Amino acid sequence: MGSVAFRVVSATATACVCLSAAGCASGHEQTVNATAISFYTALEAERGAVACALLAPETKSELEQSSNKPCDQAILEEAVTNVGDRRRTEVFGTMAQVRYAGDVAFLAQFDDGWKVMAAACEPVPGQPYDCSVEGG
Amino acid sequence: MSSARRVLADNGLGLFFAVIFLMALVGQFFAGLAQFNNDQHAEGLDTITWADYLTSADFVTDVTENWQSEYLQFLLYILATVWLIQRGSPESAARDEAGRESDADQMLGEHTVPESPRWARTGGVRTTVLSNSLVLAMGLIFLVSWLVQSIGGWGMYNETRLQRMQDPLTYPAYLLNADFWSRTLQNWQSEFLAVGSMAVLSIYLRQRGSPESKPVGAAHADTGETG
Secondary structure (H helix, E strand, C coil): CCHHHHHHHHHHHHHHHHHHCCCCHHHHHHHHHHHHHHHHHHHHCCCHHHHHHCECHHHHHHHHHHHCCCHHHHHHHHCCCCCCCEEEEEEECCEEEEEECCCEEEEEEECCEEEEEEEEEEEECCEEEEEEEECC | CCHHHHHHHHCHHHHHHHHHHHHHHHHHHHHHHHHHHHHHHHCCCCCCCHHHHHCCHHHHHHHHHHHHHHHHHHHHHHHHHHHCCCCCCCCCCCHHHCCCCCCCCCCCHHHCCCCCCCHHHHCHHHHHHHHCHHHHHHHHHHHHHHHHHHHHHHHHHHHHHHHCCCCCCCHHHHHCCHHHHHHHHHHHHHHHHHHHHHHHHHHHCCCCCCCCCCCCCCCCCCCCCCC
16 A cells, blocks of 8 residues: 555544544543542552542442442552553543553543542453452 | 526435435434433443534444445445346346446447536546446445444444453454444345345336336336336
């Protein structure tokens, strides 16, 4: 394929990805990463209330119910700290995944910004991740 | 007759389908938005605005997966009717007319009339392009729609996978995934059935006044005759 034709196809495909996958990384990736960084920074600093404010409502509710503790205490027991370097961020529509060397987090877009749906996730071959912190 | 009424009368078929297309698309948009937000609510997620839905993978995929199959249907029908015949069908060429036909039959080159398109007269690439322009246009719209469906479907499928705490797929992996082929083939089969049954049913059934049908009194065996 000629370079001009390739550029046209690439540009079209990129435009389509931006439009239809709502995955224009530049748009959402930064805010997703900023939320994830704030979440893990709060956990490292043992500021449970700050971390809980970044949880999705269902996740926060589930964490409190399953632990029988206030969120700001439970989150410090369940979540992973020292997650290491960020490996990859992927955004599709209203959902995102951020992979660190030591953890995987799933985030969702809410009216007031991106929130953590699940964290402290372990991969299970052929199955969804097993997450210590997750919603219903 | 005023010029506006004349334009309406002369273009009634195209305008009618343009209007009902837009009405159906708007209806699909609002129904799809409501369904999307119901699903969001069930997942404990916030609803999205109509503006976000307009550019969402969900809406784009739902629209283009139907578009690609419709244009593929017409593309194949136009091409298949060049060489394949269906005896008795008004959609088919007669047996002795199958194929690309002669320049005289197709009014090309020296057989053009003053009203013929200029590219029918020039020969070479231009005449080749004009001779196949309908299939080229249909084919291009099919391919672009299918490409957009595949990218939108990839985004939509991965959004669902992330809601289920699964890793997203790469685009090449999605092209081999059952979701992509299920969406594609469920549309293709219905289009192939509709166009095939049209070709066969029109052998025996009639719609008085329609060019898609034979005249009501035409014999079942008459091929390529339109009324």
